[in-house]
Amino acid sequence: MLEDLSFVVSRGCLRNCEQENSWTCMNSWLENGKRPLEIDGVEEGARKSSKQSDARERVDSSLLLRDVSMSPADQSGNQRQAGDNSDSDPLIHGIGRDNSISCLIQCSRADYGSIASLNRSFRSLIRSGELYKMRRNNGVIEHWVYISCNLLEWEAFDPNRRRWMRLPMMHSNECFVFSDKESLAVGTELLVFGKDLMSNVLYKYSLLTNTWSSGMKMNAPRYLFGSASLGEIAIVAGGCDNQGNVLSSAQLYNSETGNWVTLPSMHKPRKMCSGVFMDGKFYVIGGVGGSDLKLLTCGEEYNLETGSWTEISNMSPVRSGTVGENEIPATSEAPPLVAVVDNELYAADHARMEVRKYDKERRVWVTVGRLPERAASMNGWGLAFRACGRQLICIGGPRSAGEGFIEVNSWVPSEGPPEWKLLDRKQSASFVYNCAVMGC
Known part of the structure; x- marks a missing residue:
């Protein structure tokens, strides 16, 4: 598998590790005993056992972690390598450390779990956070949306692949x-x-x-x-x-x-x-x-x-x-409800269901279009309006008698007046309590 990876990287870019039914979460490299992110509605595909289940499958970290069954001596060596992480480590033999990192930082962070399971040096680079620093220094940033619709439950949404992931429960x-x-x-x-x-x-x-x-x-x-x-x-x-x-x-x-x-x-x-x-x-x-x-x-x-x-x-x-x-x-x-995209300030007027833009020179707000039709809220509560890279994200939806859903809509201001694109819809009996966007 490493030889295959080296071949792909030597051509200048890591191949997308995702397949339609075998998408693996970014945190699959966690130590044994740490729970990976759970992925809604995604089966393990080629990795799952012959036993089928009608219930939603969870990504099994034991199928992905290469160091789970390592001996104590191997684990000790792994720790020493993780602590070393020297500049002399080529990461992928044959193309050198710099080329390896140049390819790694261009990969989606959704694939880092798969990548980290292949190589201890990759795992060390990701687990230490160094790879995210390198991404930031090279201007490579992916934005994921984190929302809570239940009091102690959080989910992450990848707008590029339109995937939902459950975070561990807060205690x-x-x-x-x-x-x-x-x-x-x-x-x-x-x-x-x-x-x-x-x-x-x-x-x-x-x-x-x-x-x-x-x-x-x-x-x-x-x-x-x-x-x-x-x-x-x-x-x-x-x-x-x-x-x-x-x-x-x-x-x-x-x-x-x-x-x-x-x-x-x-x-x-x-x-x-x-x-x-x-x-x-x-x-x-x-x-x-x-x-x-x-x-x-x-x-x-x-x-x-x-x-x-x-x-x-x-x-x-x-x-x-x-x-x-x-x-x-x-x-x-x-x-x-305000957000900044490309150094321009926007606001969601929940009362009139309008999008407004701030004119920095005249210091006035100007209406530029409409909010999504189903961006419901209660005096603004329950509606999320966030910048997500170069797009604006609006999350909300109708709720009635314990049944309802939330929609994730996006608009790229640089492409013209507001034309909202539905990224995904998710059942939810509650509204959005909290929302944050992580870019790394």
């Missing part, structure tokens, strides 16, 4: 289950923030290990904040502390070091706001603040080079309804 107490939660994908991690009985808690999912763990707490814990990520860093701003005080403080997280750094405070305290990166700067948009907790129409820009905040008027795509008896309280509406 937490009942207080965390029913608390407000925020999510954020940064580097190769998915962070989920919530509240425990007495304090704020943070759980971290690692793409490298396919496991959940307790993450490093913020310097100043909070909830209902705005956040966004850029590569291996993320910024969270505003929100509330455990006493319910609205905050103006902000913090930066580095996923490679696991450290939180306190940043200068914003000009205005705000909660239920949104965050984005645009033109290399971080923006906090909208939210509510002040003693009367009214909607804020301004935004704030944080310059990472100067370490300073600038207030920007009229940056929030506030709801367009008229003031009157039917106006809902500001705290009943979801934070602004």
Whole structure:
């Protein structure tokens, strides 16, 4: 098998490891005992045993892992090689390390499980996270969508192959289950923030290990904040502390070091706001603040080079309804549904089912088209609107009497006015509680 792989790579690119009925999850290289991602509706194909089952099959890691049955001596050697990972390791003999890596970083990360099962050096390169760093340095990034429609369950969606994958179940107490939660994908991690009985808690999912763990707490814990990520860093701003005080403080997280750094405070305290990166700067948009907790129409820009905040008027795509008896309280509406593609800011107006674009020069919002017809929500809650590479992703759908579905629709703004493309539809009795996009 390695000889076949070497032949393919020597021609300049690794062959797609996927076949229609034998797609293997990216985390199949995990150590024995670690559960791989479960894949909805995908059979093991050529790898499954002669016994058939009417139930959905799970990818069996024992069929993929080459080191499961290794002797202790072999495992020790594998650990030494994993720790070495020297530049002299050719990875694929005959074409050299540089050519091997050039081919590996061009492969879909959905194939990394298959690749890692062939070669200990590949496995070490992937498990350490080094290959993802090399991908980022070479501008090779794939975006997967992570959503939670059930309180402790998360799924990943690959928009390129239109595959759903179940992550391991989160383990937490009942207080965390029913608390407000925020999510954020940064580097190769998915962070989920919530509240425990007495304090704020943070759980971290690692793409490298396919496991959940307790993450490093913020310097100043909070909830209902705005956040966004850029590569291996993320910024969270505003929100509330455990006493319910609205905050103006902000913090930066580095996923490679696991450290939180306190940043200068914003000009205005705000909660239920949104965050984005645009033109290399971080923006906090909208939210509510002040003693009367009214909607804020301004935004704030944080310059990472100067370490300073600038207030920007009229940056929030506030709801367009008229003031009157039917106006809902500001705290009943979801934070602004905003996303950035190609350094352009877009918003989903859930009330009018419109897509709006921010004119940075005139500082006004302009309607450019419609949202998908079935992008249902409750005052914006239950609707996900995210940037996914060069496309916008809108996730939502109707629910009734315990039955319903969610749709994943995409639109590429560079191709013209909004024409939404249905990527997939999935049965769901609940709406989207949390959503994050991981690019690596």
